[in-house]
Amino acid sequence: MFVFVLLFWALLLASIPVGLFALYLLLTSSREPNLSRSQNERTYLDPSTKQRHEFPSLEDNASLSLSVIVPAYKEEERLPVMMEETLEYLEKRKKEDFDFHYEIIIVDDGSTDKTTEVALEYVDKYGAEIIRVLTFDKNRGKGGAVRMGMLSARGRRLLMVDADGASKFSDLDKLEKALDEVESKDEEEEKMAIAVGSRAHMEADSVVERSFFRTFLMKGFHMLVLLCVRGVKDTQCGFKLFTRSVAQRLFPVYHVERWAFDVELLYIAEQLNIPIKEVAITWHEVDGSKIIPVFSWLQMGRDILFIRLRYLFGIWSYGPRKLKEN
Known part of the structure; x- marks a missing residue:
């Protein structure tokens, strides 16, 4: 006793x-994701008319083939290189396929440099029907920038891509092929699916270039990711393609708005049994990264732990949500 x-x-x-x-x-x-935005953040500028117009809603039916969402924070120097490569690919494809129509939404995440001004130069050149700029009043994180870009998109498929140009944009072909393997052309309604660009095949080479301490932190981070996501080796690559039905389901419901948002996004997708295809892409290191190696990894590790625990304790949920105008 x-x-x-x-x-x-x-x-x-x-x-x-x-x-x-x-x-x-x-x-x-x-308990609720942050879907709020100011009146200025709900509109985009058309330089040709000097007028501002309301962004459309992700809840609307698709009116374009592809939306490209570019989160950008202090990217006045790297953005032009990425945009030139992206536009060269998209314009060539548009000429070869008259049914292909695209848009690029650049989301300036509260930059203090000339990111918005640089982005508007492309709007002035290509027109606001093709390129639109969403400028935040203040910084809210990459996850917040990607979310608001997605919620304002018109594409049947939606691609998130980093502004640094580290990913080879033409590898979009590989991601689309992966989605085609999931989707059935005989069905009227598209299937839910995600294609994730991956650098996992480069891991062995990159480890050689890292210090023991950075390698130790990286391995620890990967172990934490396994608490949430089991089926994706590289959750953090900023090159991901979504069908519109997936975007409508996922982007209104995740909570994390900084670096670890990809982990929560993929965690929810796995919980909903949404097919995820991981695709090896070409990637190269670009100077000027906003990630601080030790601090950012520790911050992401903390957020990942909180993601798992908050869903475990029922503090967060991923039930369907309608987009709210707050």
Whole structure:
């Protein structure tokens, strides 16, 4: 009997820190994703008329073949290189296929440099029907920038791509082929599917160039990712393609708005049994990364742990949500 009493009190005492941690998660977390945006953030500028127009909604039916979402923070120097490569590919494809129509949405995540001005030069050249700029009043993180770009898109398929030009844009062909393998052309309604660009095939070579400490942190980060995502080796590559039905389901419901948003996005997709195809792409390092190696990895690791625990405790949910105008 004495042993059972000791066991009871041991379990009770052990549950106290767990309960306090759960309470901390509850008190420091909003149950609802942040879908709010200011009136200025709901509109885009047409330089030809000097007028601002309302962005469309992701809830609308698709009116274009492809939307390209480019989150950008202090990218006045790297953005032009990425845009030239992207536009060269898209314009060539448009000439070869008259049924192909695209748009690029550049989301300036509260930059303090001339990112918006540089982006508007492309709007002035190609027109606001093809390129639109969404400028945040203040920085809210890459996940927030990608979300708002997606919620304003018109494409049947939606691609997120980093502004640094690290990914070879023509590898979009590989991602589209992966989605084609999931989608059935005989069905009227498109299937849900995601194609994820991956650098996992480059991992062995990149480890050689890293210090032991950075390699240790990277391995630890990958172990944490496994708490949420099991079927994707490279969750952080900024080159992902979504069918519109997937975008409508996922982008209104995730909570994390900074670097670890990809992990939550893919976690929800796996929980909903949405097919995810991981595709090896060409990628190269580009100077000027906004990720601080140690600090950013620790921040992402913390966020990933919180993602798993907040869903485990029922603090967050990924139930369907209608887009709200707050």
